[in-house]
Amino acid sequence: MKLKGWKEVSPGAVITEGGSALKFKTGSWRAFKPRWLPENCIQCLFCWLYCPDMAVKVQDGKRTEFDFDYCKGCGVCAVECPGKKGKKAIVMEEEGK
């Protein structure tokens, strides 16, 4: 991506579009990666609620895969997950394993 010169930058560094944070994919910051185990998932959507970003994708009221473009691996979803009969539906694994 070619960087802009001083003549092209916006005056006062004002960002003149909404939702531009989407362009910055923070998934590369991850050290730990969450793995979803659907067999233990009760679809309570706590993981979606507690995620500080928007890394849990939800469709038709049910959670689907993680959005690894933005998941920073904070692990709050894994901590909050109630799971089924003592088995968590989200486990954190080292990135790169």
Added chain:
Amino acid sequence: MAKIVAVTGNEAVAYAFRQVNPDVCAAYPITPSTDIMQRFTSYVANGQVKTEMVLVESEHSAMSACVGAAAAGARIINATSSQGLALMWEILFIASGTRLPIVLALVNRALSAPLNIHGDHSDGMGARDTGWIQLWSENAQEAYDNTIQAFRIAEHMDIRLPIMVNLDGFIISHSIERMEYLGDDEVKDFVGEYKAVNPLLDIKNPMSYGPLILTDYYMEFRRAHYEVMTKVPQVVLDVGKDFEKMSGRKYGLFETYRLDDAEIALVILSSAAGTSKDVIDEFRDRGIKAGLLKPRLYRPFPYEQIGEALKHLKAVCIMDRADAFGGSYGPLFMDIASSVYHYKERPVLINKIYGLGGRDYLPEHAETVLNELVDIANTGTVRTPREYIAVRE
């Protein structure tokens, strides 16, 4: 309709603010600027202006509120001095870096410690590198005229930078002078409707202010700011011409007094320039070719233009009403020295620090300095390049 009045500098600035009728004002009191806002808040309370008055708990909050309101899309005013300006120091950079045209009346007062409420230039000089435009005023008339022109300069579409109008604490702010007010309609027409750029309140076009910029981009933003500063002198001149058409009073980047054929000169800011002009006249009557240069636009400093105006002189004394501690010279001296530095033939420059903490600057001080300049012009030897005057040994 213009009218002749006898008012203090603060009254005049408050009156100008009333005539401009800005959208928002967030201010905090501090001597000697307090009564600008005292008078302005009376106008607000009496319904004479539509301004939303935000009473905050400190100057830091005041400038922060000004930045927020300016980003929202409002025309903003503020007034402060000395420690107040020092407290809002970090926000000054934010205002200029974000390119928000805020108009600040700075009533120059000495910085503590020791605590001193009287007039000197330390506060304005301390803020000279904040990226703000600075105008300096010799008397209440200039303070009034500069305040009105400040809006046109700061809000110009090529510029969009915050501006501070400086006036000496107590000497100008609290002394009653004869001066002329312009009519309400004239000022309103001159200043015009405020045009917001990227206002946050325009929710149909969402935007964000104040992002983090890393090493790969910060310098480009600073270069862009520098470019804008280079355009300011021309805008100041153009606005001055328009103002002259309306008021009959001339304003440029600086004022020269009997300088064209002078051999020696003083370079001096604000009210002390007025005192010095009388002494220049006395010296001229005695056949000595003395002159004076009084900067008006101090930031961005018009190096080329001032250099041109001074280069023919034999000896110049730059009088600073502030000291730039660090074993160096006064702030005005350093800018003047830079403006003549590259000429092969340039005047001998000396620096005097005067009037700190409101210490009176009297005609006899100007006399002593001019006599010293006559000596330097004749003999070429400098007794001392820099000293404090009118201080007890």
